[in-house]
Amino acid sequence: MEINAQSEAPQKLTRRGRSTRTRILRHAADLIYTEGVHATNNKLLRSAAGVSGSQLTHYFPNKESLVLGVVEWQASSILEFHRSERFAGFDTIDAFQDWADFYILSGRPFKDGCSLGALASEIVKTDLDVRDELSQVFKEWADIFREGLERMRCLGRIDASADPARLAHMLMAAYQGGSLLAQIEDDITPLRDSLYAAVDHLRSLTTRRDDTN
Amino acid sequence: MEINAQSEAPQKLTRRGRSTRTRILRHAADLIYTEGVHATNNKLLRSAAGVSGSQLTHYFPNKESLVLGVVEWQASSILEFHRSERFAGFDTIDAFQDWADFYILSGRPFKDGCSLGALASEIVKTDLDVRDELSQVFKEWADIFREGLERMRCLGRIDASADPARLAHMLMAAYQGGSLLAQIEDDITPLRDSLYAAVDHLRSLTTRRDDTN
DNA sequence: CCGAATATGGACGATTTCGTCCATAACGGA
DNA sequence: TCCGTTATGGACGAAATCGTCCATATTCGG
Numbered sequence: 276m277e278i279n280a281q282s283e284a285p286q287k288l289t290r291r292g293r294s295t296r297t298r299i300l301r302h303a304a305d306l307i308y309t310e311g312v313h314a315t316n317n318k319l320l321r322s323a324a325g326v327s328g329s330q331l332t333h334y335f336p337n338k339e340s341l342v343l344g345v346v347e348w349q350a351s352s353i354l355e356f357h358r359s360e361r362f363a364g365f366d367t368i369d370a371f372q373d374w375a376d377f378y379i380l381s382g383r384p385f386k387d388g389c390s391l392g393a394l395a396s397e398i399v400k401t402d403l404d405v406r407d408e409l410s411q412v413f414k415e416w417a418d419i420f421r422e423g424l425e426r427m428r429c430l431g432r433i434d435a436s437a438d439p440a441r442l443a444h445m446l447m448a449a450y451q452g453g454s455l456l457a458q459i460e461d462d463i464t465p466l467r468d469s470l471y472a473a474v475d476h477l478r479s480l481t482t483r484r485d486d487t488n
Numbered sequence: 489m490e491i492n493a494q495s496e497a498p499q500k501l502t503r504r505g506r507s508t509r510t511r512i513l514r515h516a517a518d519l520i521y522t523e524g525v526h527a528t529n530n531k532l533l534r535s536a537a538g539v540s541g542s543q544l545t546h547y548f549p550n551k552e553s554l555v556l557g558v559v560e561w562q563a564s565s566i567l568e569f570h571r572s573e574r575f576a577g578f579d580t581i582d583a584f585q586d587w588a589d590f591y592i593l594s595g596r597p598f599k600d601g602c603s604l605g606a607l608a609s610e611i612v613k614t615d616l617d618v619r620d621e622l623s624q625v626f627k628e629w630a631d632i633f634r635e636g637l638e639r640m641r642c643l644g645r646i647d648a649s650a651d652p653a654r655l656a657h658m659l660m661a662a663y664q665g666g667s668l669l670a671q672i673e674d675d676i677t678p679l680r681d682s683l684y685a686a687v688d689h690l691r692s693l694t695t696r697r698d699d700t701n
Numbered sequence: 702c703c704g705a706a707t708a709t710g711g712a713c714g715a716t717t718t719c720g721t722c723c724a725t726a727a728c729g730g731a
Numbered sequence: 732t733c734c735g736t737t738a739t740g741g742a743c744g745a746a747a748t749c750g751t752c753c754a755t756a757t758t759c760g761g
Contacts, residue, residue, distance in 0.1 A: 287736085287737075288737085288738095289727095289728065289729075289736090289737065289738080290728095291727080291728080291737085291738070292737070292738065295738075295739090309613075310613060311613035311614060313526055313614065314613070314614065316717080316718060316719085317718070317719065317720085318717090318718080326739085326740095327739060327740045327741065328719095328720085328721095328740085328741075328742090329720095329721085329722085329723095329738090329739070329740065329741080330738075330739065330740085331719095331720090332719090332720060332721075333737090333738075333739085336720085337719080337720075338718095338719075338720095387613070388609075388612075392668060393609065393613070395668065395672050396601075396606065396609035396610065396668050396671075397609065397610055397613075399601075399668075399671050399672055400522075400523060400524035400527070400600070400606070400610075401524060401526065401527065406672070406674070409672050410672055410673045410674070413669060413672055413673060414673070417678075438681075440681065441681040441684065441685055442681075442685060443681075444666070444669065444677065444678040444681035444682050444685070445662065445681060445682045445685035445686070447665065447669060447678065447682075448661065448662050448664075448665030448666040448668075448669060448678060448679075448681075448682030449658065449661050449662065449665060449682070450665065451661075451664070451665035451668050451669065452660065452661030452662060452663065452664035452665025452666070452668070452682075453657070453661040453665070455605060455608065455609050455612075455661075455664050455665070455668070456626060456657065456660060456661060456664065458609075458612050458613075459608050459612055459619070459622050459623055459626055460623045460626060460627070461619070461623070464657070465630075465657040465660065465661060466661075468651075468653065468654040468655075468656075468657035468658060468661075469657050469658045469660075469661030469662070469665075471654065472654055472655060472657070472658035472686075472689060473658070473685075475689070476685060476688070476689040476692070479689070479692045500706085500707075501707085501708095502706090502707065502708080502757090502758060502759070503758090504707090504708070504757080504758075505707070505708065505758095508708075508709090529747080529748060529749085530748070530749065530750090531747090531748085539709085539710095540709060540710045540711065541710080541711075541712090541749095541750085542708090542709070542710065542711080542750095542751085542752085542753095543708075543709065543710085544749095544750090545749090545750060545751075546707090546708075546709085549750085550749080550750075551748095551749075551750095
Protein backbone atom coordinates (compact mmCIF):
# COMPACT_ATOMS: atom_id res chain seq x y z
CA MET A 276 0.00 0.00 0.00
CA GLU A 277 2.63 2.49 0.97
CA ILE A 278 5.11 1.16 -1.54
CA ASN A 279 2.78 0.36 -4.34
CA ALA A 280 5.42 0.11 -7.03
CA GLN A 281 7.20 -2.65 -5.16
CA SER A 282 4.16 -4.68 -4.31
CA GLU A 283 3.56 -5.26 -8.01
CA ALA A 284 6.60 -7.52 -8.19
CA PRO A 285 6.12 -11.27 -8.01
CA GLN A 286 6.70 -12.77 -4.62
CA LYS A 287 9.62 -14.91 -5.68
CA LEU A 288 12.13 -12.09 -5.25
CA THR A 289 14.74 -12.40 -2.54
CA ARG A 290 15.75 -9.45 -0.44
CA ARG A 291 18.65 -8.76 -2.77
CA GLY A 292 16.36 -9.07 -5.76
CA ARG A 293 13.91 -6.54 -4.39
CA SER A 294 16.74 -4.18 -3.64
CA THR A 295 18.06 -4.39 -7.17
CA ARG A 296 14.62 -4.00 -8.68
CA THR A 297 13.95 -0.93 -6.57
CA ARG A 298 17.31 0.54 -7.49
CA ILE A 299 16.56 0.10 -11.17
CA LEU A 300 13.15 1.65 -10.73
CA ARG A 301 14.54 4.59 -8.80
CA HIS A 302 17.14 5.41 -11.42
CA ALA A 303 14.71 4.80 -14.26
CA ALA A 304 12.25 7.22 -12.72
CA ASP A 305 14.98 9.80 -12.32
CA LEU A 306 16.30 9.38 -15.84
CA ILE A 307 12.87 9.42 -17.40
CA TYR A 308 12.04 12.56 -15.47
CA THR A 309 15.14 14.46 -16.48
CA GLU A 310 15.98 12.99 -19.88
CA GLY A 311 12.66 11.68 -21.13
CA VAL A 312 11.36 8.21 -21.89
CA HIS A 313 12.98 7.94 -25.27
CA ALA A 314 16.43 8.95 -24.12
CA THR A 315 16.30 6.52 -21.20
CA ASN A 316 17.77 3.48 -22.90
CA ASN A 317 19.41 0.35 -21.59
CA LYS A 318 22.91 1.78 -21.75
CA LEU A 319 22.10 4.88 -19.71
CA LEU A 320 20.08 2.97 -17.18
CA ARG A 321 22.74 0.29 -16.78
CA SER A 322 25.46 2.75 -15.92
CA ALA A 323 23.18 4.85 -13.74
CA ALA A 324 21.80 1.99 -11.70
CA GLY A 325 25.00 -0.07 -11.83
CA VAL A 326 23.39 -3.19 -13.22
CA SER A 327 24.09 -5.37 -16.21
CA GLY A 328 21.91 -5.70 -19.25
CA SER A 329 20.43 -9.00 -18.30
CA GLN A 330 19.27 -7.64 -14.97
CA LEU A 331 17.06 -5.12 -16.69
CA THR A 332 15.46 -7.92 -18.66
CA HIS A 333 15.22 -10.02 -15.56
CA TYR A 334 13.20 -7.49 -13.58
CA PHE A 335 11.51 -5.78 -16.50
CA PRO A 336 11.05 -8.11 -19.48
CA ASN A 337 10.53 -5.18 -21.83
CA LYS A 338 10.50 -1.43 -21.85
CA GLU A 339 6.76 -1.24 -21.46
CA SER A 340 6.91 -2.98 -18.11
CA LEU A 341 9.69 -0.64 -17.02
CA VAL A 342 7.68 2.42 -17.96
CA LEU A 343 4.64 0.99 -16.24
CA GLY A 344 6.72 0.46 -13.12
CA VAL A 345 7.88 4.07 -13.22
CA VAL A 346 4.33 5.29 -13.76
CA GLU A 347 3.20 3.39 -10.66
CA TRP A 348 6.18 4.68 -8.74
CA GLN A 349 5.50 8.32 -9.58
CA ALA A 350 1.78 7.89 -9.15
CA SER A 351 2.05 6.55 -5.62
CA SER A 352 4.45 9.33 -4.77
CA ILE A 353 2.10 12.02 -6.05
CA LEU A 354 -1.03 10.56 -4.49
CA GLU A 355 0.73 10.14 -1.19
CA PHE A 356 1.86 13.75 -1.29
CA HIS A 357 -1.61 15.05 -1.98
CA ARG A 358 -3.10 12.88 0.73
CA SER A 359 -0.59 14.01 3.33
CA GLU A 360 -1.77 15.77 6.44
CA ARG A 361 -0.21 18.94 5.17
CA PHE A 362 -3.21 19.67 2.97
CA ALA A 363 -5.85 18.26 5.35
CA GLY A 364 -7.98 16.90 2.56
CA PHE A 365 -8.08 20.21 0.69
CA ASP A 366 -11.12 21.61 2.39
CA THR A 367 -9.89 25.15 2.85
CA ILE A 368 -8.69 27.86 0.53
CA ASP A 369 -5.48 27.97 2.51
CA ALA A 370 -4.78 24.34 1.66
CA PHE A 371 -5.04 25.08 -2.05
CA GLN A 372 -2.92 28.18 -1.64
CA ASP A 373 -0.36 26.13 0.23
CA TRP A 374 -0.45 23.56 -2.54
CA ALA A 375 0.23 26.20 -5.19
CA ASP A 376 2.92 27.80 -3.08
CA PHE A 377 4.66 24.47 -2.76
CA TYR A 378 5.44 24.44 -6.48
CA ILE A 379 6.28 28.11 -6.65
CA LEU A 380 7.95 29.10 -3.39
CA SER A 381 9.71 25.97 -2.23
CA GLY A 382 12.46 26.25 -4.82
CA ARG A 383 11.31 22.95 -6.24
CA PRO A 384 12.79 22.41 -9.68
CA PHE A 385 10.28 23.01 -12.44
CA LYS A 386 12.39 22.56 -15.55
CA ASP A 387 11.37 18.95 -16.03
CA GLY A 388 7.66 19.49 -15.56
CA CYS A 389 5.28 17.32 -13.62
CA SER A 390 6.87 13.98 -12.88
CA LEU A 391 3.79 12.17 -14.10
CA GLY A 392 2.32 14.61 -16.62
CA ALA A 393 5.51 14.96 -18.62
CA LEU A 394 5.85 11.21 -18.73
CA ALA A 395 2.21 10.81 -19.70
CA SER A 396 2.38 13.27 -22.56
CA GLU A 397 5.45 11.53 -23.89
CA ILE A 398 3.85 8.12 -24.08
CA VAL A 399 0.16 8.84 -24.58
CA LYS A 400 0.55 8.53 -28.35
CA THR A 401 2.82 5.52 -28.35
CA ASP A 402 1.81 1.88 -28.34
CA LEU A 403 2.86 1.49 -24.72
CA ASP A 404 -0.14 0.07 -22.98
CA VAL A 405 -0.24 2.26 -19.89
CA ARG A 406 -3.17 4.46 -20.78
CA ASP A 407 -5.58 2.73 -18.41
CA GLU A 408 -3.17 3.00 -15.53
CA LEU A 409 -2.52 6.68 -16.26
CA SER A 410 -6.18 7.44 -16.63
CA GLN A 411 -6.92 5.83 -13.30
CA VAL A 412 -4.20 7.77 -11.50
CA PHE A 413 -5.28 11.14 -12.85
CA LYS A 414 -8.85 10.35 -11.88
CA GLU A 415 -7.77 9.58 -8.31
CA TRP A 416 -5.69 12.73 -8.22
CA ALA A 417 -8.61 14.87 -9.34
CA ASP A 418 -10.85 13.10 -6.84
CA ILE A 419 -8.68 14.33 -4.00
CA PHE A 420 -9.39 17.89 -5.06
CA ARG A 421 -13.01 17.20 -5.85
CA GLU A 422 -13.78 15.62 -2.49
CA GLY A 423 -12.16 18.51 -0.66
CA LEU A 424 -14.18 21.00 -2.67
CA GLU A 425 -17.36 19.06 -2.01
CA ARG A 426 -16.71 19.28 1.70
CA MET A 427 -16.08 23.00 1.33
CA ARG A 428 -19.38 23.39 -0.42
CA CYS A 429 -21.24 21.36 2.19
CA LEU A 430 -19.66 23.45 4.90
CA GLY A 431 -20.68 26.60 3.12
CA ARG A 432 -17.12 27.69 2.52
CA ILE A 433 -17.70 28.05 -1.18
CA ASP A 434 -20.80 28.94 -3.07
CA ALA A 435 -23.45 26.27 -3.52
CA SER A 436 -23.35 26.88 -7.28
CA ALA A 437 -19.68 25.86 -7.48
CA ASP A 438 -19.03 22.63 -9.34
CA PRO A 439 -16.37 20.60 -7.48
CA ALA A 440 -15.65 18.28 -10.41
CA ARG A 441 -15.16 21.18 -12.77
CA LEU A 442 -12.95 23.04 -10.32
CA ALA A 443 -10.87 19.93 -9.72
CA HIS A 444 -10.23 19.66 -13.43
CA MET A 445 -9.37 23.33 -13.52
CA LEU A 446 -6.74 22.88 -10.82
CA MET A 447 -5.28 19.81 -12.49
CA ALA A 448 -5.12 21.55 -15.85
CA ALA A 449 -3.60 24.67 -14.34
CA TYR A 450 -0.79 22.61 -12.91
CA GLN A 451 -0.24 20.40 -15.94
CA GLY A 452 -0.52 23.21 -18.46
CA GLY A 453 1.51 25.62 -16.36
CA SER A 454 4.24 23.02 -15.93
CA LEU A 455 4.41 22.42 -19.66
CA LEU A 456 4.64 26.14 -20.43
CA ALA A 457 7.26 26.61 -17.74
CA GLN A 458 9.31 23.81 -19.25
CA ILE A 459 9.09 25.27 -22.73
CA GLU A 460 9.88 28.82 -21.74
CA ASP A 461 12.38 27.79 -19.10
CA ASP A 462 10.65 30.22 -16.77
CA ILE A 463 8.41 29.47 -13.82
CA THR A 464 6.15 32.47 -14.47
CA PRO A 465 3.48 30.64 -16.53
CA LEU A 466 3.17 28.00 -13.83
CA ARG A 467 2.96 30.57 -11.07
CA ASP A 468 0.38 32.60 -12.96
CA SER A 469 -1.84 29.66 -13.81
CA LEU A 470 -1.73 28.15 -10.33
CA TYR A 471 -2.38 31.44 -8.58
CA ALA A 472 -5.16 32.32 -11.01
CA ALA A 473 -6.76 28.96 -10.33
CA VAL A 474 -6.62 29.52 -6.59
CA ASP A 475 -7.90 33.05 -7.15
CA HIS A 476 -10.87 31.58 -8.91
CA LEU A 477 -11.60 29.34 -5.95
CA ARG A 478 -11.30 32.36 -3.70
CA SER A 479 -13.80 34.25 -5.82
CA LEU A 480 -16.28 31.50 -5.02
CA THR A 481 -15.90 31.77 -1.26
CA THR A 482 -19.05 32.79 0.50
CA ARG A 483 -19.04 36.22 2.02
CA ARG A 484 -19.07 35.19 5.65
CA ASP A 485 -15.70 33.54 5.20
CA ASP A 486 -14.25 36.51 3.37
CA THR A 487 -12.12 37.89 6.15
CA ASN A 488 -9.89 40.17 4.12
CA MET B 489 4.25 35.85 -43.80
CA GLU B 490 1.08 33.91 -44.49
CA ILE B 491 2.97 30.76 -45.32
CA ASN B 492 5.75 31.03 -42.85
CA ALA B 493 6.80 27.42 -42.98
CA GLN B 494 7.45 27.61 -46.68
CA SER B 495 9.25 30.90 -46.68
CA GLU B 496 11.98 29.30 -44.58
CA ALA B 497 13.10 27.26 -47.57
CA PRO B 498 16.02 28.47 -49.66
CA GLN B 499 15.02 30.28 -52.82
CA LYS B 500 16.62 27.76 -55.15
CA LEU B 501 13.56 25.49 -55.13
CA THR B 502 11.61 25.06 -58.33
CA ARG B 503 7.84 24.94 -58.36
CA ARG B 504 7.91 21.16 -58.23
CA GLY B 505 10.45 21.28 -55.43
CA ARG B 506 8.30 23.56 -53.34
CA SER B 507 5.33 21.35 -53.96
CA THR B 508 7.19 18.27 -52.80
CA ARG B 509 8.59 20.01 -49.76
CA THR B 510 5.14 21.23 -48.76
CA ARG B 511 3.68 17.78 -49.26
CA ILE B 512 6.31 16.26 -47.01
CA LEU B 513 5.67 18.91 -44.40
CA ARG B 514 1.92 18.44 -44.54
CA HIS B 515 2.14 14.70 -44.05
CA ALA B 516 4.85 15.02 -41.42
CA ALA B 517 2.67 17.42 -39.45
CA ASP B 518 -0.25 15.05 -39.70
CA LEU B 519 1.76 12.00 -38.70
CA ILE B 520 3.46 13.76 -35.82
CA TYR B 521 0.11 14.98 -34.59
CA THR B 522 -1.57 11.59 -34.66
CA GLU B 523 1.32 9.19 -34.06
CA GLY B 524 3.87 11.30 -32.25
CA VAL B 525 7.35 12.50 -33.13
CA HIS B 526 9.11 9.28 -32.30
CA ALA B 527 6.79 7.08 -34.32
CA THR B 528 7.06 9.36 -37.33
CA ASN B 529 10.06 7.76 -39.01
CA ASN B 530 11.36 7.81 -42.54
CA LYS B 531 9.47 4.73 -43.62
CA LEU B 532 6.08 6.00 -42.48
CA LEU B 533 6.63 9.44 -43.88
CA ARG B 534 7.84 8.09 -47.23
CA SER B 535 4.76 6.00 -47.83
CA ALA B 536 2.41 8.70 -46.50
CA ALA B 537 3.87 11.52 -48.59
CA GLY B 538 4.78 9.32 -51.54
CA VAL B 539 8.40 10.31 -51.68
CA SER B 540 11.65 8.40 -51.65
CA GLY B 541 14.17 8.38 -48.85
CA SER B 542 16.59 10.72 -50.51
CA GLN B 543 13.92 13.34 -50.95
CA LEU B 544 13.44 13.60 -47.24
CA THR B 545 17.15 14.18 -46.85
CA HIS B 546 17.08 16.61 -49.73
CA TYR B 547 14.46 18.90 -48.21
CA PHE B 548 15.19 18.17 -44.57
CA PRO B 549 18.83 17.20 -44.01
CA ASN B 550 18.01 15.68 -40.63
CA LYS B 551 15.09 14.99 -38.39
CA GLU B 552 15.64 18.11 -36.37
CA SER B 553 15.05 20.30 -39.40
CA LEU B 554 11.92 18.34 -40.21
CA VAL B 555 10.54 18.79 -36.71
CA LEU B 556 11.43 22.45 -36.82
CA GLY B 557 9.55 22.77 -40.08
CA VAL B 558 6.50 21.14 -38.54
CA VAL B 559 6.74 23.38 -35.49
CA GLU B 560 6.73 26.45 -37.72
CA TRP B 561 3.89 25.02 -39.76
CA GLN B 562 1.69 24.38 -36.73
CA ALA B 563 2.71 27.63 -35.10
CA SER B 564 1.68 29.77 -38.06
CA SER B 565 -1.59 27.88 -38.25
CA ILE B 566 -2.38 28.47 -34.59
CA LEU B 567 -1.34 32.11 -34.56
CA GLU B 568 -3.33 32.78 -37.70
CA PHE B 569 -6.38 31.18 -36.14
CA HIS B 570 -6.13 33.24 -32.99
CA ARG B 571 -5.61 36.42 -34.99
CA SER B 572 -8.59 35.78 -37.22
CA GLU B 573 -11.46 38.27 -37.27
CA ARG B 574 -13.62 35.72 -35.54
CA PHE B 575 -12.17 36.63 -32.17
CA ALA B 576 -11.77 40.35 -32.85
CA GLY B 577 -8.59 40.58 -30.85
CA PHE B 578 -10.08 38.98 -27.77
CA ASP B 579 -11.39 42.12 -26.17
CA THR B 580 -14.74 40.78 -25.03
CA ILE B 581 -15.84 37.97 -22.77
CA ASP B 582 -17.84 36.61 -25.65
CA ALA B 583 -14.70 36.22 -27.72
CA PHE B 584 -13.10 34.08 -25.04
CA GLN B 585 -16.28 32.09 -24.62
CA ASP B 586 -16.40 31.58 -28.36
CA TRP B 587 -12.78 30.47 -28.27
CA ALA B 588 -13.51 27.88 -25.57
CA ASP B 589 -16.64 26.74 -27.36
CA PHE B 590 -14.65 26.18 -30.51
CA TYR B 591 -12.70 23.38 -28.86
CA ILE B 592 -15.70 21.92 -27.06
CA LEU B 593 -18.74 22.39 -29.26
CA SER B 594 -17.38 22.27 -32.79
CA GLY B 595 -16.84 18.52 -32.71
CA ARG B 596 -13.15 19.16 -33.22
CA PRO B 597 -11.12 16.05 -32.42
CA PHE B 598 -9.37 16.27 -29.10
CA LYS B 599 -7.79 12.86 -28.80
CA ASP B 600 -4.43 14.02 -30.09
CA GLY B 601 -4.20 17.09 -27.92
CA CYS B 602 -3.00 20.52 -28.94
CA SER B 603 -1.21 20.33 -32.26
CA LEU B 604 1.67 22.33 -30.87
CA GLY B 605 1.56 21.55 -27.17
CA ALA B 606 1.63 17.79 -27.64
CA LEU B 607 4.55 18.15 -30.01
CA ALA B 608 6.31 20.49 -27.62
CA SER B 609 5.98 18.21 -24.62
CA GLU B 610 7.33 15.34 -26.64
CA ILE B 611 10.50 17.11 -27.67
CA VAL B 612 11.15 19.56 -24.87
CA LYS B 613 13.43 17.09 -23.13
CA THR B 614 15.25 15.86 -26.22
CA ASP B 615 18.33 17.32 -27.82
CA LEU B 616 16.31 18.70 -30.69
CA ASP B 617 17.17 22.36 -30.83
CA VAL B 618 13.72 23.86 -31.22
CA ARG B 619 13.24 25.23 -27.73
CA ASP B 620 13.85 28.83 -28.72
CA GLU B 621 11.38 28.62 -31.58
CA LEU B 622 8.76 27.00 -29.35
CA SER B 623 9.29 29.52 -26.59
CA GLN B 624 8.83 32.37 -29.02
CA VAL B 625 5.61 30.95 -30.43
CA PHE B 626 4.02 30.38 -27.06
CA LYS B 627 4.98 33.91 -26.06
CA GLU B 628 3.29 35.32 -29.15
CA TRP B 629 0.26 33.16 -28.50
CA ALA B 630 -0.06 34.39 -24.93
CA ASP B 631 0.48 37.95 -26.13
CA ILE B 632 -2.65 37.72 -28.26
CA PHE B 633 -4.66 37.01 -25.12
CA ARG B 634 -2.76 39.51 -23.04
CA GLU B 635 -3.25 42.39 -25.45
CA GLY B 636 -6.95 41.68 -25.68
CA LEU B 637 -7.24 41.62 -21.92
CA GLU B 638 -5.32 44.86 -21.64
CA ARG B 639 -7.76 46.53 -23.98
CA MET B 640 -10.62 45.13 -21.93
CA ARG B 641 -9.09 46.59 -18.84
CA CYS B 642 -8.53 49.97 -20.48
CA LEU B 643 -12.12 49.98 -21.67
CA GLY B 644 -13.32 49.16 -18.19
CA ARG B 645 -14.73 45.80 -19.21
CA ILE B 646 -12.75 43.98 -16.58
CA ASP B 647 -11.59 45.11 -13.22
CA ALA B 648 -8.57 47.39 -13.02
CA SER B 649 -6.94 44.99 -10.59
CA ALA B 650 -6.94 42.18 -13.17
CA ASP B 651 -3.51 41.13 -14.40
CA PRO B 652 -3.64 40.53 -18.17
CA ALA B 653 -0.35 38.65 -18.30
CA ARG B 654 -1.39 36.32 -15.50
CA LEU B 655 -4.79 35.73 -17.04
CA ALA B 656 -3.22 35.03 -20.41
CA HIS B 657 -1.07 32.36 -18.83
CA MET B 658 -4.11 30.96 -17.07
CA LEU B 659 -5.94 30.60 -20.38
CA MET B 660 -2.96 29.00 -22.09
CA ALA B 661 -2.44 26.57 -19.24
CA ALA B 662 -6.13 25.72 -19.10
CA TYR B 663 -6.04 24.74 -22.74
CA GLN B 664 -2.73 22.90 -22.64
CA GLY B 665 -3.41 21.11 -19.39
CA GLY B 666 -6.99 20.34 -20.31
CA SER B 667 -5.89 18.94 -23.64
CA LEU B 668 -3.35 16.68 -21.98
CA LEU B 669 -5.89 15.38 -19.47
CA ALA B 670 -8.44 14.84 -22.21
CA GLN B 671 -5.89 12.84 -24.17
CA ILE B 672 -5.00 10.68 -21.22
CA GLU B 673 -8.56 10.00 -20.13
CA ASP B 674 -9.90 9.80 -23.66
CA ASP B 675 -12.67 12.11 -22.54
CA ILE B 676 -13.19 15.75 -23.39
CA THR B 677 -14.60 16.58 -19.95
CA PRO B 678 -11.35 17.79 -18.34
CA LEU B 679 -10.72 20.12 -21.27
CA ARG B 680 -14.26 21.45 -21.18
CA ASP B 681 -14.12 21.98 -17.45
CA SER B 682 -10.78 23.75 -17.44
CA LEU B 683 -11.62 26.02 -20.39
CA TYR B 684 -15.02 26.96 -19.04
CA ALA B 685 -13.62 27.53 -15.56
CA ALA B 686 -10.98 29.80 -17.04
CA VAL B 687 -13.59 31.81 -18.90
CA ASP B 688 -15.71 31.84 -15.76
CA HIS B 689 -12.82 33.40 -13.95
CA LEU B 690 -12.57 36.13 -16.55
CA ARG B 691 -16.28 36.69 -16.21
CA SER B 692 -15.92 37.05 -12.46
CA LEU B 693 -13.60 39.96 -13.15
CA THR B 694 -16.05 41.84 -15.33
CA THR B 695 -17.06 45.17 -13.92
CA ARG B 696 -20.62 45.48 -12.77
CA ARG B 697 -21.86 47.79 -15.49
CA ASP B 698 -21.09 45.15 -18.11
CA ASP B 699 -22.71 42.39 -16.10
CA THR B 700 -25.91 42.03 -18.04
CA ASN B 701 -26.97 38.62 -16.77
C1' DC C 702 17.39 23.86 -78.28
C1' DC C 703 21.09 22.87 -74.83
C1' DG C 704 23.87 22.85 -70.72
C1' DA C 705 23.50 23.39 -65.85
C1' DA C 706 20.97 23.07 -61.85
C1' DT C 707 17.51 20.71 -59.42
C1' DA C 708 14.55 16.58 -58.39
C1' DT C 709 13.92 11.70 -57.82
C1' DG C 710 14.80 6.69 -56.90
C1' DG C 711 16.62 2.96 -54.49
C1' DA C 712 20.34 0.71 -52.47
C1' DC C 713 23.73 0.81 -48.89
C1' DG C 714 26.23 1.48 -44.46
C1' DA C 715 26.81 3.07 -39.69
C1' DT C 716 24.74 3.32 -35.50
C1' DT C 717 21.63 2.50 -31.90
C1' DT C 718 18.49 -0.15 -29.22
C1' DC C 719 16.07 -3.87 -27.55
C1' DG C 720 16.06 -8.34 -25.96
C1' DT C 721 18.27 -13.28 -25.75
C1' DC C 722 21.54 -16.64 -24.40
C1' DC C 723 24.55 -19.09 -21.51
C1' DA C 724 27.85 -19.41 -17.90
C1' DT C 725 28.89 -18.26 -13.17
C1' DA C 726 27.96 -16.58 -8.46
C1' DA C 727 25.00 -16.03 -4.48
C1' DC C 728 21.24 -17.47 -1.79
C1' DG C 729 17.53 -20.23 0.68
C1' DG C 730 15.18 -24.16 2.43
C1' DA C 731 15.48 -28.99 3.90
C1' DT D 732 25.73 -29.39 4.38
C1' DC D 733 23.59 -29.78 -0.15
C1' DC D 734 20.68 -28.91 -4.09
C1' DG D 735 17.45 -26.20 -6.46
C1' DT D 736 16.26 -21.45 -7.13
C1' DT D 737 17.41 -16.83 -7.88
C1' DA D 738 20.81 -13.18 -9.16
C1' DT D 739 24.50 -11.39 -11.98
C1' DG D 740 27.75 -10.58 -15.95
C1' DG D 741 28.94 -9.97 -20.54
C1' DA D 742 28.62 -11.24 -25.15
C1' DC D 743 25.65 -11.73 -28.97
C1' DG D 744 21.92 -11.20 -32.52
C1' DA D 745 17.90 -9.16 -34.70
C1' DA D 746 15.66 -5.15 -36.00
C1' DA D 747 14.96 -0.41 -36.76
C1' DT D 748 16.41 4.13 -37.97
C1' DC D 749 18.97 7.79 -39.72
C1' DG D 750 21.62 9.59 -43.20
C1' DT D 751 24.81 8.93 -47.52
C1' DC D 752 25.88 7.80 -52.17
C1' DC D 753 25.40 7.58 -56.96
C1' DA D 754 22.72 7.08 -61.06
C1' DT D 755 18.88 8.83 -63.64
C1' DA D 756 15.07 11.95 -64.76
C1' DT D 757 13.15 16.45 -64.94
C1' DT D 758 13.21 21.33 -65.08
C1' DC D 759 15.04 26.01 -65.68
C1' DG D 760 17.51 29.83 -67.94
C1' DG D 761 19.78 31.63 -71.88
